[in-house]
Each structure stands twice: as structure tokens, then as C-alpha cells.
Amino acid sequence: MGRKVPGSYGLRALPAIILMAALFLVPAAFVFSTALRDNAAPLLATIRDGRTYSVLLFTLWQAFLSALASTAIALPFAAFFANYSFPLRKAVLALAALSFTMPTILTVLGFVIWYGNNGYLNSMLKAVFGLAGPVRILYSFKAIILAHTYLNFPIAFLLITSAWQSSASIEEKASYMLGKGRLRTFISVTLPSIWGSISSSFSMIFLFCFSSFMIVMVLGGHPRYYMLETEIYRRVYIDADIPSAAGLAVFTSVVTSALLALASWGRKEKKAHRSRRELRKARGPALAMAIIMVLLILCFLLPPTLSIIARSLISKSGDFSIGPWKKALEAGSGAIATSFAIAAIAALLASSMASSISLYAAKSGSRLLPLLSSLPLAAGSVTIGLGLLAASTALDLAPALRPLVVLLSHTIIVLPFSVRTVMPGAMKIPERLPAAAAVLGAPERKIISKVEKPLLRPYRKRAFCFAFALSLGEVNATMMISLGRITTLPVLIYDMINHYDYQGAAALGTVLLLEALAVFTIAEWGGKDHGIS
Amino acid sequence: MKRRIALAALIAAIAALPAMAQAAAEEDALTVYAYDSFSGEWGPAGDLIPLFEEKTGIKVNLVGGGDAVEMLSRIELEGDRTEADVILGISDDFAYRAYPYLEAYDSPYLDDVPDELEFDPEHRLIPFDYGAFAFVYDSESGIRKPDSLEDLTSPEYEGKAILIDPRTSSVGLGLLFWTYNLYGEDFLSWWLGMKENALTITDGWSSAYGLFTEGEAPIVLSYTTSPVYHVMNEDTTRYQAIIFPEGHEATIEGMGIIKGTDKRAEAEAFIDFMLTDGQLETAIANSMYPVSSAVQLPEAFEYAPKPGILYQSSGIALGDRERIIDEWTEEMSR
Numbered sequence: 001m002g003r004k005v006p007g008s009y010g011l012r013a014l015p016a017i018i019l020m021a022a023l024f025l026v027p028a029a030f031v032f033s034t035a036l037r038d039n040a041a042p043l044l045a046t047i048r049d050g051r052t053y054s055v056l057l058f059t060l061w062q063a064f065l066s067a068l069a070s071t072a073i074a075l076p077f078a079a080f081f082a083n084y085s086f087p088l089r090k091a092v093l094a095l096a097a098l099s100f101t102m103p104t105i106l107t108v109l110g111f112v113i114w115y116g117n118n119g120y121l122n123s124m125l126k127a128v129f130g131l132a133g134p135v136r137i138l139y140s141f142k143a144i145i146l147a148h149t150y151l152n153f154p155i156a157f158l159l160i161t162s163a164w165q166s167s168a169s170i171e172e173k174a175s176y177m178l179g180k181g182r183l184r185t186f187i188s189v190t191l192p193s194i195w196g197s198i199s200s201s202f203s204m205i206f207l208f209c210f211s212s213f214m215i216v217m218v219l220g221g222h223p224r225y226y227m228l229e230t231e232i233y234r235r236v237y238i239d240a241d242i243p244s245a246a247g248l249a250v251f252t253s254v255v256t257s258a259l260l261a262l263a264s265w266g267r268k269e270k271k272a273h274r275s276r277r278e279l280r281k282a283r284g285p286a287l288a289m290a291i292i293m294v295l296l297i298l299c300f301l302l303p304p305t306l307s308i309i310a311r312s313l314i315s316k317s318g319d320f321s322i323g324p325w326k327k328a329l330e331a332g333s334g335a336i337a338t339s340f341a342i343a344a345i346a347a348l349l350a351s352s353m354a355s356s357i358s359l360y361a362a363k364s365g366s367r368l369l370p371l372l373s374s375l376p377l378a379a380g381s382v383t384i385g386l387g388l389l390a391a392s393t394a395l396d397l398a399p400a401l402r403p404l405v406v407l408l409s410h411t412i413i414v415l416p417f418s419v420r421t422v423m424p425g426a427m428k429i430p431e432r433l434p435a436a437a438a439v440l441g442a443p444e445r446k447i448i449s450k451v452e453k454p455l456l457r458p459y460r461k462r463a464f465c466f467a468f469a470l471s472l473g474e475v476n477a478t479m480m481i482s483l484g485r486i487t488t489l490p491v492l493i494y495d496m497i498n499h500y501d502y503q504g505a506a507a508l509g510t511v512l513l514l515e516a517l518a519v520f521t522i523a524e525w526g527g528k529d530h531g532i533s
Numbered sequence: 534m535k536r537r538i539a540l541a542a543l544i545a546a547i548a549a550l551p552a553m554a555q556a557a558a559e560e561d562a563l564t565v566y567a568y569d570s571f572s573g574e575w576g577p578a579g580d581l582i583p584l585f586e587e588k589t590g591i592k593v594n595l596v597g598g599g600d601a602v603e604m605l606s607r608i609e610l611e612g613d614r615t616e617a618d619v620i621l622g623i624s625d626d627f628a629y630r631a632y633p634y635l636e637a638y639d640s641p642y643l644d645d646v647p648d649e650l651e652f653d654p655e656h657r658l659i660p661f662d663y664g665a666f667a668f669v670y671d672s673e674s675g676i677r678k679p680d681s682l683e684d685l686t687s688p689e690y691e692g693k694a695i696l697i698d699p700r701t702s703s704v705g706l707g708l709l710f711w712t713y714n715l716y717g718e719d720f721l722s723w724w725l726g727m728k729e730n731a732l733t734i735t736d737g738w739s740s741a742y743g744l745f746t747e748g749e750a751p752i753v754l755s756y757t758t759s760p761v762y763h764v765m766n767e768d769t770t771r772y773q774a775i776i777f778p779e780g781h782e783a784t785i786e787g788m789g790i791i792k793g794t795d796k797r798a799e800a801e802a803f804i805d806f807m808l809t810d811g812q813l814e815t816a817i818a819n820s821m822y823p824v825s826s827a828v829q830l831p832e833a834f835e836y837a838p839k840p841g842i843l844y845q846s847s848g849i850a851l852g853d854r855e856r857i858i859d860e861w862t863e864e865m866s867r
Contacts, residue, residue, distance in 0.1 A: 109743050117732075118748040139733045217698060218740045221733035223865040226700075230736070234700045237602045239855070240630055316746055316767060331574060389603065390610055479569070479599055492574055497739045499575045500762035500820075502746055 008444045013360035016353035017369075023412040024376050027387020028253075031379075034246035034390075042247030052228075052251065059210060059228045062141075066148035066209035071202045073149060074156035077293055078194075081157075082164030085279035086290040092297055093161070094520040096154035099301060101469040101516040102308070103490040104214045105497060106509040110304035111147055111219065112138065113311055120307065139221030147215045150304065152208055155417075155466070156201040157297075162462055163197030163424050164190075169277050196424035203263045204377070204420050210256060211380040228252045232382045242386070249383040256378035257371070264367050305513065312506035321503075328504040332492055332511065339472055339489040340515055346410035347418075347467035351460045353411070354418035358426035359452060370423050377416035384413070385476045402482055409477045414467035421466055425459030461523045469516050562592035563799040566604050568622030570819050572597035577811070577818040585806050591799045601627050608634050608791070618796045619803050621661070621788040624703065625652045625847045626710075628787065632657050635789040638801055642808035645825040650785055652847045658787035661807045662821035665781040665840050666707040667757040667774045668694070674751035682715065682777045685752070686726030694730050694752040695741045699858060702737040703784070706858075707846065708754055711782035713857055714844035720857070721864050728865070757781065758820040758837040765833045773836070780842025786821070 035043045046052050081089060102110070114120055117134040125131055137143060167190070175185040211229040232252065235245035282290040315321045354373075361369040376384060388409060429452055437447045475490045487495075489512050496505040572578045572595055582593050594616075601623050608615055608631075623631045635657040643651065643659065650660045668685065670678060676693060679685045685694065697705035712720040732750040735741040745753035757774040764770060788807060790800045807815070812823040817831070822839065849857070 105739055105743065108740055109747065112744055112747050112749055116744075116747060116749050213701075214736045214740060217701070217736040218733055218744070223698060223700075223734055223862065224867070226866070230701060236606075237600070238700060238703070238706060238858075240602050240605065240627060242606060316769075389606060482597075485597065487574055494739070495569070495573045495575055497743065498570065498573075499818075500742070500759070500766075502743055 008448070009356075009360045009363050012356040012448065013369075016357050019353070019408070020357075020373060020412065020415065023408055024379075024384075026391045027384055028375070028379065029387075030390040031246045031249050031383055031387045034243055035250040037243065042243040043250055044247075045244065046247040046251045052248070055226055055228055055231055056255065058224075058226065062144060062216065062225075062227070063206045063209040063212075066145055066152065066212075067202050067206040069145055069149045070152040070205050071156045071160075071198060074153055074160055074201070075198075077157055077297065078160035078164055080289065080293050081161045082277065083280060084282040084286055084290060086282040086287060086294075088294050089290075090524050092294055093158065094517070094524040096157055096297070096301065097465050097469055097520055098305060098513055098516055099151055099154055101473050101512050102305070102509055103473050103475055103493055103512075105494065106308055106506065107147070107151065107304065108214055108218050109311070109502070109506070110308040111150070113307035114303045115143075115146075120303070138219050141220060141225065143219040143221070144216050144225065147219050148205075148209045148212065150300065151215075152205040154301070155205055155208075156198075158462055158466075159197045159201040159421060159424070160194055162458055163194045163428075165277050165279075166425070166428065166458065167193035167277065193428075196427055199263055200420045200424055203260060203374075204417060206259070207256060207374070207377045207416075211382075229380050229382055232380065236382060236386060245382075245386065249379070249386065253375070253379045253383065256380075257375060260371055260374055260378055261367075264371055308506050309510050309513070312503060312510050315503060324501065324503040325507045327501075328496070328507040329511075331496075331504075332489060332508050335487045335489045335492045335508075336511055336515070338486060339512070342407055342410055342488060343468045343471040343515075344519075345407055346414055346471040347464045349411045350414045350418040350467040351422070351464040353415060354422040354463050355426070355453065355456050355460050357419055358422040358456070359448070361423065362426035362429065370419055373419040374416040376412050381413075381476045384409075388477055388481055403486055406478055406481050406486055409481060410471045410474055413474060413477060414470045417466045417470060418463040421463035422456060422459045425456050429455055465520050465523050468519050472512055472516055562594040563618050563796050563803060564594045564596060564616045565619045565621060565803065566596050566607065566617045567620075568600050568604060569597055571622055571815070575818065577814040581806075581811050581814055584810065585803065588806070588810070589799075589802050591802060593803070605630050613793070615791060617791045618794040618800045619788060619790055621807070623658060623787050623789070625658075625660075625783075625785040625787065625845060626703065626706065628653060628658050628847055629851065631787075631789060634792055636792045636794075638790050638804055640801070640804050640808055642805055642825065645808070645827045647824075647826060649843065649845075650824050652785055652845060653787070658789045659804055659808070660785045660787050660824045661811070662816050662819055662823055663783055663785040664819075664821040665757045665783050665843060666704060666711060667755065667759075667776070667781055667840070669745070669753050669755045669759045669772055669774050671745070671748070671751040671771060672773050673771050674748075676751050678773075679752070679775060680777075682712075682723070682779050686723060686730060688729070690730045690752065692730065692732045693750050694727065694732065695744050695750045695754065696727065696731045696734045697738060697741050697754050698734050698736060699861060702735075704738045704741075704754060704756075705734075707782045707784055709857060709861055710846040710849055711844060713849065713853075714782065714846075715779055721860060724861065724865060734865075756820060757840060758822070758834070760836040761820060761833045764836045770836060774838060776838050776840050778841075780844055781840035783843040783845055785824075785845070786819075 081093070099107070112119060115137045116122065117136060117138070121137070122134040125135055171189045172185055175189045180188070211227070213227050213230045213233065216225050216227055217230065228248065229252070232245050232248050235241050235248060312325065313320055313322065357369055357373055360366070434447045434451055437451050442450070473490055474488070475494060478486060478488050478491055489508055493505045493508050496508065567578065570576055578595055582595055586592055596617070604620060604622065605627060608617060608620065620631065637656045638659065639656050640659060643656065646660060650663055652658070652660065668679070670676070672678070677689065679690065697708065699705040699709035712723045716723055733744070735744065738755065741753055742755055742759070744750065757776070760770065760772050760774050763772045788804060790797065790804065794800055808825055812825050812828045816823040816828070823830070
């Protein structure tokens with residue numbers, strides 16, 4: 001901080017900051033004030049309770065391993081995708097972000113249909129190897145990590161690929177010429193230029209897994225696997241003890257915010273060079289490698305997703321039927337449009353807010369701002385839901401305003417992802433570029449719109465896709481604020497499941513996927529990316 | 534070009550926004566806070582509310598309030614400012630939380646409701662439907678049908694049952710109270726016997742029943758009424774609810790009139806309606822039994838056997854509830 005930043009950057013970031021503050025701080029303030037009432041009794045009770053720490057320990061360990069696995073596995077794939085062009089490359093990139101469009105319940109079901117004791121994979125293994133019993137993949141700690149990697153690997157893969165691709169290869173070549181080996185070049189040259197994206201995706205995945213809960217319980221299969229978020233949920237929904245839930249929520253938010261601050265501390269971004277990496281055409285061994293990589297990714301990401309699509313077409317008696325599709329589409333036509341509209345607007349808002357916040361933060365060297373924008377994620381969805389419920393009750397919203405509040409809360413929920421996606425891009429903009437434009441007499445407004453924003457475009461596109469996917473799958477806040485008046489697709493999916501219609505729910509899940517796929521495809525192919533040049 | 538497309542999309546989307554909000558509340562309508570099972574897309578409200586309005590001439594402003602706890606939190610937060618006149622969908626285990634906000638109503642139609650379902654003798658909460666937790670099993674899976682709750686712990690069912698965690702689900706909590714009502718302080722020994730037999734203990738009913746219908750395990754914790762869906766929609770009697778001789782835990786859902794309402798007469802009319810014309814449709818939509826003995830159930834309910842003995846969780850003291858859950862957590866987390 002402390003660097004002098006031209007005023008208009010701050011001005012552009014201001015609406016985003018105000019919105020962020022209003023939408024996050026109001027609910028947060030309610031949760032804090034509840035936790036601190038009676039001389040902070042609820043908070044103190046949580047701090048003094050020994051059980052808090054054993055749950056915290058498991059939560060941290062699980063989230064750490066999940067984030068580590070997702071990022072480590074993503075790294076070699078990103079390395080390859082950032083350097084070579086080959087058939088299906090863009091298709092894989094577009095497909096990768098699909099996995100977290102699904103509401104968790106369908107992810108869990110997809111996992112069970114594919115990996116379960118009675119799942120397709122086990123049926124295939126049985127047919128091929130003639131095994132007596134199923135290979136037990138689920139219902140263990142490893143299954144939790146597997147599912148989290150499935151869900152979050154795409155985040156790391158896409159972010160690191162973007163960053164890697166837009167970091168120039170000149171320095172690497174120079175390093176090779178100086179006789180440095182591949183490993184040393186990677187560590188001293190490449191790694192620093194992609195470090196921002198690695199740590200950004202690691203912390204995002206960490207926070208995501210920190211508040212994961214259905215996956216941990218169902219696929220972990222043991223009451224021992226119990227998360228802080230689950231305990232907050234229990235205090236709200238089973239004990240109906242909101243002060244004690246608020247106490248734990250505040251404790252949790254403090255822990256995650258501290259971790260976030262730690263992760264952003266000491267991060268140094270290397271400014272990029274003028275040339276963007278040219279993709280080499282994969283030939284010979286590289287092409288073979290490309291085929292292997294594409295197959296590996298598809299074999300990992302597609303089966304659970306395809307299982308849901310298969311489930312939507314095949315009834316439990318094993319017959320092919322589209323009856324549930326008809327019923328689901330009839331019931332869901334409104335929800336399909338509603339979900340699309342909310343997700344599209346929220347994603348547009350979030351990605352443009354993210355770019356103005358990121359530009360300002362990058363200029364001013366502010367670490368506080370990206371940190372602040374990550375807080376909604378750090379707080380967890382139960383906490384936000386709790387706060388939103390209280391805030392919307394207290395503000396006594398007119399019913400006509402509720403769609404707007406639903407929309408804005410979606411924006412806030414997806415904002416952390418957007419900022420974390422755009423931030424590495426903003427940090428990479430070399431200072432001398434806008435400086436050169438300024439010397440040539442370009443007004444600030446023009447520098448932002450003609451120089452810096454275009455440079456951010458690939459990051460914004462990615463941020464838009466993430467935000468769109470996330471918003472499409474969002475349930476909690478929507479239900480909490482809309483009071484049952486706004487039915488989005490995921491809300492409808494849960495509704496159908498509560499009425500035993502799993503096939504219809506799978507059909508609507510497929511519709512969600514198609515909506516997301518359409519948007520990703522447009523984003524991946526449409527428009528020309530400007531490199532950091 | 535791309536920018537223009539994005540702009541056009543934005544404008545189109547914003548234009549569509551108001552269509553998402555349904556008509557705003559009318560001034561002198563009766564405001565009913567109802568849980569999602571009633572007000573949701575598949576809930577009975579879509580048919581019942583217009584019927585009620587037509588019959589009585591009273592307009593209803595239906596507010597979907599999430600589940601019981603969310604509605605209660607809303608009522609508590611709103612305090613005196615609340616617009617609600619009636620609240621619908623509070624189960625007996627949360628009843629104690631609702632009582633301070635309700636006023637009693639002795640509906641004449643309570644005569645048709647069996648006494649054991651009237652969990653609140655003061656009639657602040659009036660039952661409108663009820664269900665019983667039960668284990669449902671897949672009769673085509675080749676397992677022996679368990680004949681009692683105790684029998685479920687036998688080693689032949691290793692990895693064959695899907696349970697639900699009492700810390701995150703009211704159904705899971707129902708099973709915990711069921712074992713407590715049955716075995717008293719010795720309830721943990723049943724759970725210890727189930728440790729190996731539980732394939733997994735899920736977060737809630739949705740995931741548990743999903744795993745069950747995907748064939749992951751042949752036994753699942755659910756309701757006695759679960760088979761009805763499969764009979765009515767899939768034309769199969771493959772999935773059957775098992776009635777245990779030891780008895781079953783009940784869950785009774787209630788409604789009540791908010792204290793200080795200025796629409797007492799209209800609220801009473803609504804309660805009466807729910808105890809008469811609203812009974813059948815609500816029961817079918819929620820897969821529950823109607824409380825009124827005057828109601829004739831459709832044939833498919835033959836596959837929803839009624840247990841002989843019903844236990845009620847409202848009988849368990851508040852202090853005990855917390856202790857039971859803590860003891861369960863301690864023992865099962867090992």
C-alpha cells in the first residue's frame with residue numbers, strides 16, 4: 001500500500017466496494033452482534049469448548065489435503081495445456097468448469113452411480129475381472145478427497161493454465177541457453193510467474209472444501225468426519241440455537257480470514273513481458289502426450305457427470321423413458337429462464353466488479369481489498385444465509401425488491417471466485433504499459449478501457465464462466481431470501497427429490513449442465529483474447 | 534460486437550426480472566407462513582389456496598419460509614412487526630420454540646383427530662398431518678426382511694443399511710429419539726450394534742434415499758409412507774416399509790395462529806379448512822397421513838402400513854435432547 005494511485009481507479013472500484021460492503025457486512029454484522037451479545041458469551045463458549053478444536057483440526061486437514069491434491073494434479077496438465085495446441089484442447093477447457101454447476105446432491109448421486117459399490121465402474125470391473133465383491137471406493141476418507149478433487153481440480157487447472165499461457169516464454173528460453181536445466185528453469189523462472197494463480201486457486205479450493213459438508217458426510221461414511229460448517233448448521237437447524245451458531249460462525253470466519261491473510265502475505269507477482277506464449281502444435285511424442293492428457297481428464301471428469309445424464313433417461317426398473325423429462329421440463333420451464341437470467345446478470349456484475357477491484361488493488365498494492373472480497377467465501381454459506389435471513393427480515397423488504405436482493409446476493413457469493421480469478425491477471429499488467437499510454441497523451445479513462453481492460457479479458461471471461469456456473473448451482477441464499485417466491489433450477493431439483501423424483505431431478509440437472517455448457521462454449525470460442533502484450 | 538451481445542443479454546435479462554416476482558401481497562389478505570413442503574412447486578398450496586379463497590372469500594398471502602427452523606427464526610426476529618397471521622409446518626420436536634408466539638384455538642374439527650396426535654394439549658399448535666419413521670427395504674435385493682429394530686443389528690446386515698446423522702437431519706434425529714424412547718439410557722448399545730451394518734450415515738434424507746434407490750444398500754431409514762411413491766409412479770411394490778413390533782417414532786406437523794393477529798376469524802377459518810378440505814391433498818403431497826379420521830385415503834396408501842405403537846419426541850425433555858446427541862456423537866465418532 002501507500003503507492004499513489006490515480007483517482008479514477010478508486011472511483012471505478014467504488015461502486016463494487018460499496019455493494020460488497022452493503023451486501024456482506026450487513027449480514028455479517030448481524031452474525032457478529034449475535035455472537036458478541038451478553039459479553040460475548042456465545043463466542044467465549046465456543047472458544048472454551050475443547051470439541052471445537054478437534055472439529056477444527058479435521059476441517060483444516062481435510063481442506064488442506066483436498067486443495068493440495070487438486071492443485072498438484074492440475075499443475076502438469078496446466079503445463080501441457082499452456083504450451084501446446086492440439087485438437088479438443090478448447091473443448092476440454094470448456095468442459096472442465098462444468099463440474100461445479102451441479103447442486104451437491106446431484107454430484108453425490110453422480111459419484112455413487114459411477115463409483116458406488118453397485119455403480120457402473122464396479123459392474124465393469126466385475127464383468128472384466130470376474131471379481132466376487134465390489135471394489136470399495138466410496139465411504140472412506142479417500143473418497144472425500146477424490147470427490148473434492150473432482151469438483152475443484154478444474155479451478156486450479158483453468159486458472160493456472162490461463163496464467164501460464166499468458167506468461168512469456170522468452171525468459172525460459174534464455175534460461176535454457178544459459179545451460180540451466182528444466183527443473184531449475186521451472187523453479188527460478190516459470191514458477192514465480194504463475195505463483196499467483198497457484199496460490200489463488202489453492203486458497204479458493206481450500207475455502208471451498210473448508211465449508212463442504214454433504215460430500216464429507218455421505219461419501220466419508222463415518223460420523224467422525226465432521227466439519228465446522230456442519231456444526232454451525234446443526235446449531236441452527238437441529239438445536240435451533242442461533243446465538244451459539246453465531247458464536248461458532250464468528251470463530252470460523254476469524255480462522256479462515258487469518259489463513260487467507262497468511263496466504264496473501266508475502267506474495268510477490270512477477271510482471272509479465274510483452275510477448276504472450278505462442279502455443280506449439282503438438283506433434284509426435286507431444287501429440288501422444290496430448291491424447292493421454294485429454295483422455296485422463298475426460299475419464300476423471302466425465303463419468304460422474306454422464307452418470308447423471310444416464311440416470312435422467314433410465315428409470316429404476318432399467319427402462320429407457322423420457323416421461324420424467326417431459327414432467328420436469330413442464331415444471332421447470334420458468335425456473336430454467338429464471339436461473340439463466342440470474343446467473344447471467346450476477347456473473348456479468350461479479351466479473352466486472354472483480355476487474356475494477358483487481359485493477360485498483362493491483363495499482364495500489366492493496367492486499368486488504370482482495371482479502372475483503374474473499375470474506376463471503378471465508379464466512380461459509382450457512383453463516384451468510386443466517387445473516388441474510390436476519391438482514392432481510394430487519395430491512396422489511398418489499399416483495400418486489402426480493403428478486404433484486406436474490407440477484408445481488410448471488411453476485412456477492414460468486415464475487416470471491418471472480419476476484420481471485422481476475423487478480424492474477426491484474427497483477428501481471430506491466431506498469432510501463434499504462435505509463436507509455438499516458439506519455440502518449442491518453443486520458444486515464446482511455447487507458448483503462450483501451451489498454452488495461454482488454455488485457456484482463458481472458459481472466460474476466462474465465463471469471464464470468466466460474467461465476468455463471470456457481471450462481472447456476474446456488475441454492476441456500478435463494479431459498480432464504482426469496483421466501484419461496486423465486487424458483488431457480490436447483491431449488492426445483494431439491495423440491496423434486498423431496499418428492500422422491502430422482503429421475504426428474506437428474507433431468508433438470510442435465511438442463512443445468514446444458515445451460516452452463518452453452519455459455520462456456522461461447523466464452524471459450526467467442527472473441528479474441530489479447531495477450532499481456 | 535461481443536460487448537454489444539453482452540449488453541443485449543443484460544438488458545433482456547433485467548427486463549425479465551420483474552416476471553420472476555409473483556404478485557405482491559395484498560393489503561388485507563391473511564398472511565400464512567408455510568414451510569416449503571406446503572408452498573413449494575409440488576406442495577399442495579397451488580390447489581388448496583385458491584380453493585380456500587373461493588370457499589371463504591378470504592384472500593391469502595402465502596409466504597414460503599424454508600423449513601420449520603427458518604420460519605421460527607423469522608417469527609422470532611420479526612417479533613411484533615410480523616405480518617404472519619398463521620404459521621404452518623412446525624413439527625412436534627420444535628413445538629416448544631413456537632409456543633410463545635401462538636394463541637390457542639379449539640377448532641371444532643379437532644373432534645375428528647385422535648387424542649394421541651394432539652401433542653399440544655393447549656391447542657396452540659394444531660396437528661394437520663403426521664408420519665412415522667421406518668426402515669424401507671428392497672425386496673428384490675435377496676436379503677432377509679429384518680423383523681424388528683433389534684434384528685437390524687444382526688451381523689448378516691453388515692454394510693446393508695443407510696442411516697442418517699441426527700446432528701444434521703430431523704429424520705436422523707427421529708431415529709435417535711426412537712431408540713431412546715425404546716431402550717432408554719441403554720440406547721447406545723443399539724447404535725454400537727449398527728456401526729458395522731451402516732454403509733454410511735448421510736447428512737439428510739435426500740442423499741440417503743438417493744443412495745438407496747441407486748442400489749447402494751438394501752435398507753434405508755425413511756418413512757412408512759415411502760413405498761406409496763413407487764406404487765403410484767413406478768408401479769412397483771419392490772420397496773416396502775417394515776413395521777416393527779417394538780413401535781415407531783412419529784413426527785407430527787402442526788399449524789397455529791400467531792399471537793396478537795388482527796385476523797383471528799380468518800385465521801380460524803384457515804385452520805378449519807386445513808382440518809377438513811385440506812387434509813387429503815396435503816397428506817398425499819407430503820407423503821404423510823392425514824390427522825382427521827374422517828378422511829378416506831386412496832388405495833396406494835395400503836402400501837403405507839400404519840404402525841401399531843407410536844412414540845413422540847415431544848416427550849423427551851429439552852436438557853436430555855442435548856445430552857443424548859452429545860453421547861451419540863462421542864460414541865459413534867470413535
